[in-house]
Amino acid sequence: MSESLMARVLKGKYFPSRNLLEANINSNASFTWRSICSAKDVLLKGVCKVIGNGNDTCIWTDPWVPSIENSRIPHREGVMTGHEPYFVSDLFTAGSWKEDILRSHFNPWEVQAIKKIPLPMHDMVDSWMWKHTTSGLFTVKSAYYMELIEERKKKPTLSSCANRQVWQRLWSSKIQPRVKMFGWKVAHNGVLVRLNLVKKGMKLDQICPRCGEADESLEHMLMFCEGSRRVWYLSPLRLDVSTVRGGRVRDWVAFLESNKKEDECWALFWMLCWNIWVGRNAWVFEGVLRDPRVIVEKAVQGVVEVAKINDEAELRASINNTMVRWIAPSEGVYKINSDAAMFDGG
């Protein structure tokens, strides 16, 4: 994390004596901090230490060998004597690895992997790098691909196939990176709605802060809360959430992906999800209540901006026309309304 003012404030408040990857969420954490922590699991999978003087890197717990899975030396259950070297600095001297120590503590393939790590020519401290970009700097895109590759390694199931398709399409959509990241969290139920925060161990009321009538699950926040229902119905998508079967957001997203071929609808769907979440946060953190029509308008505006189409009216017309052409699936999951003229006359 850089030394920006925000970074320094967050560090001072939440992890004064530790690094970001060891910090936890506490119950009075700010929205910004909770959002950062939610991305920590992804970071942990893709980071690796860059060895400088080796004084700050533990051989047995830190990720420091890039060519080994997870970059970590596999756990040695029952064989550690307590006399093993502890820091990476114990393993080399004057710019070269101590072969005898390596051979006495590591398997031949681990020795090979360790010897591939370049040692610095001059004194420098250990640092962190992100393994999935050549620059070593974190990008949302590379994190997305890392997750995608991990998902592919898993046994293929019907739902993971559907998920993969959703992810691939989500990534290639014409929406802002932050909206893609949000969509990815939706697919993994990683959005920090109250119910998920309670499941993470935070002590707070899990009731929806907007309507107070149900637990704030991902489904409730995005679909069933009264304000969200109205957004879906008022939007050019004209969705009536009360007719959605199953009621799981992930199922809904997969279903929408396989039945909605038009890119504008797909982009608009995610922009609506994102703006519902932003609207929810405006209420929770700033006490600002956003009218569903404003949320719809912001979502449509978002699609227009990203599409970079000069003729805004043309795109709006195309979105509305697409909705009219939209054929309802046989299960009756969507309610279609051909009177999609809410943007006429502004």
Ligand SMILES: [Zn+2]
């Ligand atoms: Zn609610």
